[in-house]
Amino acid sequence: MYINDVVDINMFFLKNSHISGTFNTATGVERSFADIANIISKISACEITPIEFPEELKGKYQEFTCADMSKLRDVGYQIASTTLEEGVLDYWEKLL
Numbered sequence: 001m002y003i004n005d006v007v008d009i010n011m012f013f014l015k016n017s018h019i020s021g022t023f024n025t026a027t028g029v030e031r032s033f034a035d036i037a038n039i040i041s042k043i044s045a046c047e048i049t050p051i052e053f054p055e056e057l058k059g060k061y062q063e064f065t066c067a068d069m070s071k072l073r074d075v076g077y078q079i080a081s082t083t084l085e086e087g088v089l090d091y092w093e094k095l096l
Contacts (some may be wrong), residue, residue, distance in 0.1 A: 002087035026067035027081035039088045
């Protein structure tokens with residue numbers, strides 16, 4: 001999740017202080033660490049050599065993440081999340 005989205009969500013709750021609870025803050029889209037690597041590869045024009053996921057980590061490590069955003073949407077937060085591609089590119093450009 002991109003930090004600008006976290007700030008937007010916090011500002012939503014600041015303006016709507018009558019709302020309380022525990023809410024997922026994420027994009028709601030399943031993505032992998034390989035997705036991040038592939039985006040960086042495209043941006044930087046570098047080649048990535050993929051490796052197989054280690055057998056000893058299977059079942060012990062979360063390969064994909066995806067949060068249910070329905071509770072946050074149900075209380076009125078409707079701003080779309082920054083895509084992984086947009087967030088990585090923005091961060092990359094700021095690093096340069």
